[in-house]
Each structure stands twice: as structure tokens, then as C-alpha cells.
Amino acid sequence: MADFPVDPPPAVTSASLTRTVLGATIITVAGVLPVFLVGGLAVQLGAELHLTPAGLGLAVAVYFGVSALASVPSGALVERYGPSVAARGSLLLVAATMLAIAAVAHSYPVLLALLALVALANPLGQMSSNAALAHQVPPGRQGLSFGIKQAAIPAGTLLAGAAVPAVALTVGWRWAFVLAAGLALATLALVPTGRAAAASPARQRGERATGALVMLGLAAALAAGAANALGTFLVSSAAARGLSPGLAGLVLTLGGAVCLVSRVLGGWLADRRTGGHLNTVAGMLVVGAVGLSLLHLAGPVALLLGVALAFGLGWAWPGLLNFAVVRLHPQAPTAATSITQTGVYAGGCLGPLGLGALAGRLGYPTMWLVAAVTMLLAAGFMLIGRRMLLRAMNRR
Structure with a gap:
């Protein structure tokens, strides 16, 4: 089956292309890192917040369940306001919620509520990244760009695993969430400036x-x-x-x-x-x-x-x-x-x-x-x- 071509994106330089793909990838990492951190730090969280295996399973299910419910609305928000605005919103929500987990998550119910909240950032970041790659990457490189972006998911798992010996076992698990918030805030610099044009009603329909x-x-x-x-x-x-x-x-x-x-x-x-x-x-x-x-x-x-x-x-x-x-x-x-x-x-x-x-x-x-x-x-x-x-x- 032949593909139907996407509207050709504007001419891009190598630097802007690299920035677009890197930004989309790290935005995706930031969106999934919270749930991977909870999984990777389950032992440390369990000792302080009484997180059981069943509780961990419920937390992961809640995270992805909220992400599923928010996926289509997130796509609509990206189409209306553009990927740049949506990406910034996603990163700011991740940063704020990760800092909140580090500061006030002293019980399992609080952790679960904050994880449900930050799950809203996951589809918003995914949709903004998809839009950025669709509109700013030339068709001949889009396959590779989407592959790199989706490779962020297993990369997030590796980061969460590395956080255990590097952070949780040295200065404490809460600092891992502080560092995750810092990653999200630092990624703001990779989001293109200016508001992208929203899709026209005809295009949206x-x-x-x-x-x-x-x-x-x-x-x-x-x-x-x-x-x-x-x-x-x-x-x-x-x-x-x-x-x-x-x-x-x-x-x-x-x-x-x-x-x-x-x-x-x-x-x-x-x-x-x-x-x-x-x-x-x-x-x-x-x-x-x-x-x-x-x-x-x-x-x-x-x-x-x-x-x-x-x-x-x-x-x-x-x-x-x-x-x-x-x-x-x-x-x-x-x-x-x-x-x-x-x-x-x-x-x-x-x-x-x-x-x-x-x-x-x-x-x-x-x-x-x-x-x-x-x-x-x-x-x-x-x-x-x-x-x-x-x-x-x-x-x-």
C-alpha cells in the first residue's frame, strides 16, 4: 500500500532538525520517567510508604489508565494550541509533580494521586512530539525520527534503573524525583520558541x-x-x-x-x-x-x-x-x-x-x-x- 504524503515541512537546517528530534525524544522520556522511577525505586518506596507489589501494580495501572483517557483530548489540545505550547505544559506539569512527590509524598495514597496527576503530562508530551516530528522533519527522515523518539521509552527504563545505585542508595529516593524535575525544566530550552500555527477547522475535520x-x-x-x-x-x-x-x-x-x-x-x-x-x-x-x-x-x-x-x-x-x-x-x-x-x-x-x-x-x-x-x-x-x-x- 503506497503511503499518502504528509504536507511537506518547511526547509530545516541540520541544527534545527537535531534540536527537534532531541527535544521530542527528551520530552517523551520526561513523560514516562515518573512511572518508571516508581517501579525502579519500589524497594525504597516500599520501606517508607508501605508500597506493596499489589500497590505498585495499581499505581502503574492508574498511570496508564489516566494516560489512555487523556490521549484524545491531548491530541485536540495540540491541534488547537500547537506542539510548542503543549510541550511546555507537559514539561512544567512533570516538573511540578515530581517536586511535589519529593516534598509531600509521605503515604501511598498521596503518591498514587500525584502519579495520576502527572500521567496527564504523558500523552500531552507524546502528542506534541508526534506533531513536531510530523510537521518539522522531512519525510525521508521521519521514520528514523519516530524510531529515536520511541526509543526513549526503554531509555527511560534504563535511567530509572540507574537512579537506584546512583541516587536512591546514596542520597535518598526523593532526590531522584528532584533530578527528574530538573530534567523536565532543562528540556524547556529545547522546545522551539513561538506558537505554532494551529490546524485550520478544515484540516482538523x-x-x-x-x-x-x-x-x-x-x-x-x-x-x-x-x-x-x-x-x-x-x-x-x-x-x-x-x-x-x-x-x-x-x-x-x-x-x-x-x-x-x-x-x-x-x-x-x-x-x-x-x-x-x-x-x-x-x-x-x-x-x-x-x-x-x-x-x-x-x-x-x-x-x-x-x-x-x-x-x-x-x-x-x-x-x-x-x-x-x-x-x-x-x-x-x-x-x-x-x-x-x-x-x-x-x-x-x-x-x-x-x-x-x-x-x-x-x-x-x-x-x-x-x-x-x-x-x-x-x-x-x-x-x-x-x-x-x-x-x-x-x-x-
Whole structure:
């Protein structure tokens, strides 16, 4: 399927392009860092705020649930006020809330309320970053730029992990949130100055293939729900199979690194194709499902191969999906990606909850098989959504 070109962005210099991509990437990191910090600092938070594993699961679910509910409204705000204004609002909200957690989070309910509040900044930052890349990056480099931006998600995990020995175990966990606030404030300097032109009413209305986008969002929800199980349950699953906690943590770190590289590489390769991006996403999900199915087997070979395939392809698709939606829906790329991003957040909320309950009743091997089937279903829905989108485009 040939892509429909996005309106050509204005001429950009190498410096401005670098600033745009770097800004979009760090804005994305700032948006997801709060929930990753809570996960990475769970031991320290648990000692002071009585954060239990169930409480941690609820906090993550609340964060992504609020993000899902706020995704479409965030897209509308970005279209109305422009990505620069939205990005600044997102960063200021992150900074203020991170400082509030450091200063006043002395109980679990307060932490949960502040995490729900800062979750509003996550989709706002994501949508503003998508808009900036769609309108300011030349088409021949958009795939790579979206891949780099989405690589910020596993990079956020690595930062949160590094915060444990570097900050939490030296000066205390609260200073990790202070540093996160400082990162958000420092990123304000990378946001382009001036208010971007808002989309015109005709552009906002466009001829949005809403049904197709909802189908793609459903596929993203299933895929994200299955893939989020990797970061949530991989260590405990491997430890239950007899792997030491240290080695299990190293396997998770390896998976995160593979995911980061795969997202960037996938974007770079997308720029060298003229279409078929949604087909590629579906293929990645099929291979990722194979990787998830391998995790139900015992033995280090199955574990390492499963992690490589599941992280390397089964969780490397979000940037390519955003790129494909932007290319195929040029009338309002921000609003379009807000619909599919809602699915990603919904999967991040519901997937670990459902799969965690399944693991508790039937064990981790069964959970990994169910996650694999879920990812296969996601691939099927992705192809159905592509077909619906093509029909909607042909009717214009």
C-alpha cells in the first residue's frame, strides 16, 4: 500500500532538525520517567510508604489508565494550541509533580494521586512530539525520527534503573524525583520558541478514517498489553524457573537494550521503503509472539532467544506505527496518533493486570502462552485496520 504524503515541512537546517528530534525524544522520556522511577525505586518506596507489589501494580495501572483517557483530548489540545505550547505544559506539569512527590509524598495514597496527576503530562508530551516530528522533519527522515523518539521509552527504563545505585542508595529516593524535575525544566530550552500555527477547522475535520484508526488502536492495545508483560513479569518469571535474581535482572537489561536498538533501526529502515509499514508492524508482532511463546519453555537458550525476539520485534513497533499513521493520515496526524496511542496506554494499563492475575492462578508458562496468542490477535487486527484504512483512503 503506497503511503499518502504528509504536507511537506518547511526547509530545516541540520541544527534545527537535531534540536527537534532531541527535544521530542527528551520530552517523551520526561513523560514516562515518573512511572518508571516508581517501579525502579519500589524497594525504597516500599520501606517508607508501605508500597506493596499489589500497590505498585495499581499505581502503574492508574498511570496508564489516566494516560489512555487523556490521549484524545491531548491530541485536540495540540491541534488547537500547537506542539510548542503543549510541550511546555507537559514539561512544567512533570516538573511540578515530581517536586511535589519529593516534598509531600509521605503515604501511598498521596503518591498514587500525584502519579495520576502527572500521567496527564504523558500523552500531552507524546502528542506534541508526534506533531513536531510530523510537521518539522522531512519525510525521508521521519521514520528514523519516530524510531529515536520511541526509543526513549526503554531509555527511560534504563535511567530509572540507574537512579537506584546512583541516587536512591546514596542520597535518598526523593532526590531522584528532584533530578527528574530538573530534567523536565532543562528540556524547556529545547522546545522551539513561538506558537505554532494551529490546524485550520478544515484540516482538523479532514476525512478521518476513524473506524480504521480505532481498529489499529485495538491492535495496539492487545500488542502493548502482551508486550508490557515483558517488563513487568520477566524477572519474576525467570527467577521462578531457578535463575538468580541478578542474572534475571541482566536478562531484562539486555531485552531493554535490544528493544532500544530495534526501535531506532526499524525507523531507519522505514525511511528506505515507500509503503507497507503496517504490514511490517503485523509481521513484527507475529515474530514477537513466537518470542513470547518461547518464554514458557524452560532453559537458558529458550529464555535468551525468546527475550531477543519478544523485545527486539514484539515491542519495537510503536515508533513504526506512529510513523505509518502520520504518513497515512496527513490531514490531522496528531489527532490520528492520539487514537492509536490510546490503545497503547490502555494495553499498558489492562495487560499487566489481566496477565498478572492469570499468572497467579495458572503460572507464568501459561501466562506467556496467552500473551503470545494475544500478540497474534494484535497482528490480525493490525492487518484488518490497514485494509479498512486503505478503503477509506480510496473513497476520498
